[in-house]
Amino acid sequence: MTLKLNFTKHQEIMLNTLTKESKLNGFTDEEIGNDHIYTGLETPMRADAFETSDQIKKEKIAVLFKEIMNVMGLDLTDDSLKGTPNRVAKMYIDEIFSGLNPENKPKVALFDNKYQYNQMLVEKNITFYSNCEHHFVPIIGKAHVAYISSGKVIGLSKLNRIVQYYAKRPQVQERLTNQIASELKTILNTEDVAVIIDAKHLCVSSRGIKDDTSSTITSFYGGAFNTPEKISELQNYLKE
Numbered sequence: 599m600t601l602k603l604n605f606t607k608h609q610e611i612m613l614n615t616l617t618k619e620s621k622l623n624g625f626t627d628e629e630i631g632n633d634h635i636y637t638g639l640e641t642p643m644r645a646d647a648f649e650t651s652d653q654i655k656k657e658k659i660a661v662l663f664k665e666i667m668n669v670m671g672l673d674l675t676d677d678s679l680k681g682t683p684n685r686v687a688k689m690y691i692d693e694i695f696s697g698l699n700p701e702n703k704p705k706v707a708l709f710d711n712k713y714q715y716n717q718m719l720v721e722k723n724i725t726f727y728s729n730c731e732h733h734f735v736p737i738i739g740k741a742h743v744a745y746i747s748s749g750k751v752i753g754l755s756k757l758n759r760i761v762q763y764y765a766k767r768p769q770v771q772e773r774l775t776n777q778i779a780s781e782l783k784t785i786l787n788t789e790d791v792a793v794i795i796d797a798k799h800l801c802v803s804s805r806g807i808k809d810d811t812s813s814t815i816t817s818f819y820g821g822a823f824n825t826p827e828k829i830s831e832l833q834n835y836l837k838e
């Protein structure tokens with residue numbers, strides 16, 4: 599009974615944009631197992647997610663993480679371990695999951711396209727570190743983003759910052775790709791954006807199937823990018 603209750607609650611949080619049924623696409627949570635599923639563009643969050651301050655969140659996470667360590671039998675009085683709960687809490691909120699908080703969204707200034715440059719601009723090999731939302735272990739990858747100006751241009755470092763902001767969330771690669779694309783479309787006021795991500799998932803390489811050689815590629819080609827010519831032009835630029 600307890601198990602069933604947890605299952606339903608878990609599903610609700612995970613699928614808040616989709617169904618309240620107890621199955622996803624006809625599969626139960628257990629059947630989905632290690633397979634990564636993608637439920638929507640928005641990161642699934644509760645409406646009250648930011649009613650608690652970052653400081654309180656860190657204090658609560660430290661208590662809970664300490665409990666996890668305790669349950670595993672670790673000696674929290676050991677000099678090496680006693681600071682870990684606080685370190686993890688601070689790292690979660692201030693660093694690796696800081697992209698959950700809209701206050702940390704990069705402020706982006708646009709400039710007039712004075713150079714009249716009207717071809718694609720590609721920013722490639724943006725290294726990012728994210729975390730898989732199903733296992734909370736790292737996703738390490740490179741993002742390549744491109745756009746064609748609709749009259750405004752963006753500072754190059756901002757493209758990097760947008761990638762980092764969305765990477766610093768519990769993620770699935772498909773959503774990360776689409777969130778970056780969606781943000782670029784909004785900021786640059788154009789459909790003509792492309793995002794390609796090539797990433798390694800530690801939940802695939804360091805555990806589970808333990809495949810150390812595979813990587814996962816996802817892509818978004820919007821507007822003018824969605825033609826065989828533009829896709830092949832972009833892919834040419836991305837060749838090492």
Ligand SMILES: [Zn+2]
Binds near residue numbers: 634732801
């Ligand atoms: Zn995973």
